[in-house]
Amino acid sequence: MFDLPMETSQNRKNYRHFLKYIKSEGFVMLQKSVYTKFHVNRANLDVEKRRILTKVPMDGFISILSITEKQFQTIEHIIGSPKNKEINNTDRYIEL
Numbered sequence: 001m002f003d004l005p006m007e008t009s010q011n012r013k014n015y016r017h018f019l020k021y022i023k024s025e026g027f028v029m030l031q032k033s034v035y036t037k038f039h040v041n042r043a044n045l046d047v048e049k050r051r052i053l054t055k056v057p058m059d060g061f062i063s064i065l066s067i068t069e070k071q072f073q074t075i076e077h078i079i080g081s082p083k084n085k086e087i088n089n090t091d092r093y094i095e096l
Contacts, residue, residue: 001034001063014057021055038069 004018005011025048027035039045049064056062 001065003033003061004057005059011057011059014060018055018057018060022052025051036072 002018004015006015022035025037027037030036037048039048045066052062052064
């Protein structure tokens with residue numbers, strides 16, 4: 001999750017560069033400014049975190065929330081009214 005300032009042209013440039021970077025690393029948008037990526041183990045996650053820290057703009061605010069695959073599967077997405085509820089299953093992919 002991230003919050004990057006957008007007041008100046010340099011801020012907007014930093015935002016575009018950061019967004020391009022995380023997308024190139026395989027992150028997919030879950031919600032605006034909230035991106036997700038599956039990691040096979042903790043070591044892989046730690047490497048990713050170190051790389052992200054080198055790309056954060058000076059004025060940026062980044063939050064990293066690590067959850068297990070099982071916890072991720074329990075996320076409920078409600079689109080529109082409750083009757084259109086989508087239920088996650090145990091597949092190992094994210095369908096957008």
